[in-house]
Each structure stands twice: as C-alpha cells, then as structure tokens.
Amino acid sequence: MNGPAHQQIDEMEQALRADGMRITRQRSAILRVLAESDDHPAADELHRRTREMDPTVSLATVYRTLSALEAHGVIHRLTFEGGGARFETADSPHHDHIIDMDTGAVIEFRSEKIERLQAEIAAELGYDVVHHKLELYCRKR
C-alpha cells in the first residue's frame, strides 16, 4: 500500500527480464499487488487481490509465479506457525518479524547485534549462515 512505487516494480521487472523471465500480464499484476501490500499476504489472498485488477488470473498461476519470483530472489516466502506460506517483496533490507498472536499482524524489525551474534555462533560450530529466520510470537503488554 505504498502508493506509486512504480519505478520499484519496473526495476524488478527489468531485472527479471534480464534474468530470462518473461513478463506476462499475470506476473506483472501479481508482482504489483504484492509490492503494494504491506501485510504479508498468503497465496489465496494475493489471488483475490490480483483478480480485482485482472479477473482471469488463476490460483495455479499465482503459485507458479510466486515460486518463480522467489527463485529469482525478488520476493521472500515466510512460513509462520500454523497456516500456509505468506509473502513479501525483497526490496527492503533484511529484517525479522514479530507476530502479534492476538491479531495475526506482522511487524518488521531489524537488529544488527542479533545478526552479528548469529554469524558468530554458526562460525563457532563451523558453519556459514546462508539465511535465517527469527520470529517473535508476542502479545501486547
């Protein structure tokens, strides 16, 4: 819902095109809907929203597109507890998530300290962190 982020979407599409991916009407619509959402929607919700601007888009295409976009690094797949996958564009810098257990709302945050500690811990065990997931399931105090 961040209004005219057109240039951002255009950039993503250019990158995808350069990466050999065809930009179809459906893919463009799905990507745009996701870029304009800030609530980490699930596939079926994304399908519903996309249909408002293009009623022909099928759920299968939504799933296929999401997988493709993820493979190209343009979006992230989030798998919270209970329920299916949810998605976000990968435009903002890396962050983690707080999940409000009462409302289901998702809040983004970032901690350099935690990032650093994670890498240190993995290194001590002989590993490199490829990616990680930190979710805080919380209630308002």
Place this chain on the structure above:
Amino acid sequence: MNGPAHQQIDEMEQALRADGMRITRQRSAILRVLAESDDHPAADELHRRTREMDPTVSLATVYRTLSALEAHGVIHRLTFEGGGARFETADSPHHDHIIDMDTGAVIEFRSEKIERLQAEIAAELGYDVVHHKLELYCRKR
C-alpha cells in the same frame, strides 16, 4: 537415543496423568520413541518407529497424541522450511536450531545474549515475547 531415560519418561507421564490425560499403551510408546530420538522426527517417521515396538499404532493416533502432548507442554512442534512439522521433547532447556542445508541435520544451540536482545526489542515495541523461533539455515564452511 539417550538410552535409559526411563525416569524422565516416567516423570512426564506422571505429569500428564496429573493433568488429566490418560496414559494409553499408544501414547506411552509414542512418547518413549520421541524421548529416545535426538533427530527431531516428523510425524510419519515417528509412526514408523513407534510401530516397531507396537504395530497397532495408527498414524491418526500419532497426530492426535502429538497435538495433545504439545498442548500439555511436554513436547515442541518445530516447523522448518519445506516439509511438515517435526518434534522434540521439551525436557531440555530452551534452545534454537541450526539446520544444515546439505544434510538436513539439526543442531541445537543457545545464546543468552540473543534471548535478552529479543525481549528488549519486543519491549520497545510494546510487546511481550510468548515464544520465539530462531533458525539458522547453514552450510559447512
């Protein structure tokens, strides 16, 4: 696979009984198999192992038992990326997980610093952390 952890299992069963849960042959077997596993098995793997000591146990009962044990706080449900839920007994103190992306192995670790930072971050946003999930998807360096 930690050998004779009988007293631990007995303790858990006592607690469950005291909590109003009936200890059946099936539940006892499932709990024991899980307590003796250190590889965070999924439901179907648990079913396979449980059947070795009691071939009558059905998969439905495995699922129902796991949910019940989780509700009673005796086990934890882990939901890693891709694939279904995996489980561990809740006897050891809280810890997080490193997932070896090449072998699928799961390594436990604990960081007081990270725990503290998480609580601080949530507090700043007006939240209390009920529980959290920290997973490091790693490769051997």
Place this chain on the structure above:
DNA sequence: CTTTATGCAAAGCCTTTGCAGGGTA
C-alpha cells in the same frame, strides 16, 4: 515462429475428523 506461460482440473502431501468399537481410571 519457437519457447515459455496459462487455465483448468486432477492429483499430492500432510493433517484432521466422524464414527463405531475398545480401553482406562
């Protein structure tokens, strides 16, 4: 014009549930 994407419907996981019979406290 070649190759890739789409829609539809069917199938695939993993997990839950209704029901009648069986076991626990």
Place this chain on the structure above:
DNA sequence: TACCCTGCAAAGGCTTTGCATAAAG
C-alpha cells in the same frame, strides 16, 4: 461403569502438476 481413546477411512487445507491452448520475445 462412565468417559476417553483408538483405528479406519474419508475429508480438508494448501500446493503442485499434466495437458491443451494462448501469449511473449
């Protein structure tokens, strides 16, 4: 005995896939 639990099989969510058609480059 009263109630809870179990097995079986069917159904449920979410996601993927086979196929013929349509569209992109």
